Amino acid sequence: MVDKRKSPRKFDDEFKKSIVKLYENGKSQNSLAKEYGIAISSIARWVKQYSEVKFDDGTILTARQIQQLQKRNVQLEEENLILKKRLPYSRHTR
Template sequence: MAKRERRTFTDEFKQQMVQLYENGKSRADILREYDLSASAFDRWVKQSRTTGSFTENDNRTDEQNELLQLRKENQRLKMENDILKQAALIFGRK
């Protein structure tokens, strides 16, 4: 089976697909007619219902946002630690 090329869809297209579904068109018909993957379509429906946005940033949970923030902070602290180690080596030579 050949690997399918990744496609991108506009927010307007996603909203139209969700609207078709909410207006009564069957999920199977939409997937077949527009050659969509079930997982992508289901994600669009869920995003539309929860936040009304198809942007990943708008659809993150509080835990996901906290994890991203903590990862950034951890990376910053590692960098600061590396800088301090280098400074200690430099000043230790003098």
Template sequence: MVRNQRKYTDEFKNTIVELYNSGKSLAELSSEYGISKSTINGWIKNSRPVVIDEGKVVIMKEYKALKQETVRIKEKNEILKKAMAIFAKQ
């Protein structure tokens, strides 16, 4: 069962994260905008910077997407390797 789930724009999420970073507490943001603390906490977590190389920084959301893409590419490579082995036998 899905309760009343609202969709928030990326712009709105970024605004809430910026307000948090500027000093507003989770409790203040939650009561002011009617958003649960856990939802806001997730947005904050996803916007945290992750250092991947010297001088290269991405946010957690981008990092997770890159990891998922890497897994998909590895799976495709395994499938292609198996297909090449089958065609090489013919």
């Protein structure tokens, strides 16, 4: 018996970013899915990952970068709490 399911296609980051740019420039996810033979769910995930956020100071970050920064911030806050508990009588608590 032959398995007729397709193996998942792999797309590189540049291709994904180009699809996101097309979406940001007005193409619908449906039309992109039909034109390029990509699942709408994949396009939606890429839009979430690669859409850019521009800040007042001109900095541009992708949603993925923001998520990584948030994760790192939580990690640093946890480390900070641990350090504060280790030094209950430090000069900062007087």
